[in-house]
């Protein structure tokens with residue numbers, strides 16, 4: 001991975017999806033315009049700000065000088081899709097002009113930022129090599145989304161994914177295992193599978209919700225108002241989501257550091273094999289049935 005930024009303006013931590021590990025990471029905004037999700041610590045304390053046009057031009061020029069042969073670019077920080085259409089268009093035109101080998105551009109997106117663009121605008125962005133949008137559905141259950149202060153609805157995100165995919169964009173959708181707690185786990189699993197079936201995303205990642213100190217979710221757990229899943233319950237919830245999926249052609253991954261066991265496959269082809277593996281794991285003594293299990297150090 002290569003990243004370009006001009007400290008001290010961009011000294012906060014840089015995030016990108018695992019699949020963008022070989023991409024040039026270009027920071028065109030600081031932080032996330034929402035920055036309120038109860039489980040998220042990514043941009044805590046980072047005031048949201050889009051770079052000014054001269055700053056953006058300087059970042060692009062610096063990136064070109066250091067990696068002129070870049071074929072893939074990921075735009076950071078959070079929800080770059082929220083930038084105005086004209087700003088995005090100008091940026092993508094500049095990237096296409098400066099990087100002759102550029103094949104694809106990716107970024108994080110929220111449902112509302114996709115729906116704020118018309119179909120014609122989404123197609124225009126696709127023509128400028130915008131390729132993959134990474135969207136955090138987290139849950140298909142609206143009550144869970146509200147409790148987590150997500151500011152998106154399951155219906156809105158479904159419409160956004162369907163619209164973007166109809167315009168040629170590729171959607172990588174992330175869900176959070178355990179985000180509904182013990183009480184809502186079954187509802188969350190069923191609703192999430194139902195929404196994913198409507199979305200039919202090309203890529204699906206299941207991450208485990210790990211409470212991070214400093215977040216509202218961590219405080220809720222400390223206060224006893226949110227019951228986190230045990231490691232065994234988290235794998236059972238993942239199994240319940242997987243069992244409810246009816247996807248026609250999706251690459252599925254649950255191999256993030258947060259997951260108890262790394263899983264990867266193509267749906268629907270590998271679904272039964274993945275379910276059988278999870279059943280074996282759930283029947284074994286390998287999973288912690290009393291606590292959430294070990295917390296990955298890298299989160």
Ligand code: SF4
Nearest residue numbers: 032035036037040078
């Ligand atoms: S999960 Fe995404 S939308 Fe929510 S605060 Fe974090 S970066 Fe922003």
